[in-house]
Amino acid sequence: MIPGPFSYHRPASIADAVKLLSLLGSEARPLAGGHSLIPMMKLRLATPEHLIDLHGIATLRGIRRDAGAVVIGAMTTQHDLLASALIGEALPILHEAAQLIADPQVRYLGTVGGNVANGDPGNDMPALMMTLGASYRLEGAQGARDVPAAEFYQGAYFTALEPGEILTAITVxxxxxxxxxxxxxxxxxxxxxxxxxxAVVLTMAGGKVATCAIGLTNLSETPLLADDAAKAVIGTSLDGAALANAAAAARAIMTPAADARGPAEYRKHVGGIMVMRALQRAAARAR
Incomplete structure (x- = not known):
């Protein structure tokens, strides 16, 4: 299908983009990679009167080290993540996840900011960012603010973004x-x-789990942090009982929808298996 008519804008700075969003109001939508918005427009599920293309804002793209964190510009693509030696060294889980997102054509255009900002429960990066303790920089007419990823997702396609704000960077x-x-x-x-x-991020000490965080993707209307599942393995050597306890605790917070991927109980069952596998692989990689 063909999208409805719209006006196209290409600001050159974050300030210009925020000004346009403020001026045009609810009829304007920012455009990043477009892999969520454009299909919705083609189906007439979204009919914005104005598209604000963020590709002309150079400061929204790039990856840099900032003391004990890595800052990722919102318009950085999944391909950029895979090409970054800094990401591979400091945050290898982002490398691993980016390789599993869609296909190479999508990864060349799909942005990290779009993936985390859209609020789509099926997107991969939100649960990873929550697991890593990331925060999002949001900028609007009232200034800039930082929101923890764990507090950003409020429901399917509903986030902490206020009208007129855009997500400009992710700090991990x-x-x-x-x-x-x-x-x-x-x-x-x-x-x-x-x-x-x-997703699992952990540390080991003396053959036992010292710290652990577990995130879940597409198993509820928002990404989830499985805190009780993580607590279930701390202090253990990840024996069979500990893994089973973690899987059970993770399943307890899963509320997946039945869809073409399977009934809800099946998705919860395999969700627990993903938790156990991720725990085992993460522990094997810990040095």
């Missing part, structure tokens, strides 16, 4: 040296959303 604390991480994603075919996925 660098995990300690020797940490282990893994992202396990079950999907029907290349390019599909996850049937269920789990």
């Amino acid at each position: 604390p660098v995990p300690p040296a020797g940490h282990g991480s893994a992202y396990e994603k079950l999907k029907r075919k290349v390019g599909d959303y996850a049937t269920a996925a789990a």
Whole structure:
């Protein structure tokens, strides 16, 4: 199908983009990679009168180290993540997850900011950012503010973004040296959303789990932090009982919808398996 008519704007700065959003109001939508918005426009599920293309804002793209964190510009693409030696060294779980997002054509255009800002429960990066303790820089007419990723998602496609704000950067604390991480994603075919996925970041000490965070993708209307599942493995050597307890605790907070990927109980079952696999791989990688 063909989208409805709209006016096209290409600001050259964040200030210009914020000014346009403020001036044009609810009839304007920012455009990043477009992989969520454009299909919705083609189906006439979204009919914005104005598109504000963010590709002309150079300051929105790039990856840099800032003391103990990595700052990722919102218009940085998944391909940029994969090409970044800094990401590979400091945040290898983002490398791993980016390789599982859609296909190379999508990764060349799909942006990290768009992936985390859209509020789509099927997107991969939100749960990872929550697991890593990331925060989002939001900028609007009233200035800039930072919101923890764990507080950003309020419902399917509903986020902490206020009218007229755009997400401009993601700040991710660098995990300690020797940490282990893994992202396990079950999907029907290349390019599909996850049937269920789990992210794990942990540290080991004396053969036992010292710290742990677990995030879940596409197993509720928002990404989830499985805090009780993480607590279930701390102090254990990840034996069979600990893994089973973690999977059970994770399943307890899953509320997936029944869809073409399977009934809800199946998706919860494989969600627990993704948690166990991610825990085992993360522990094997911890040094």
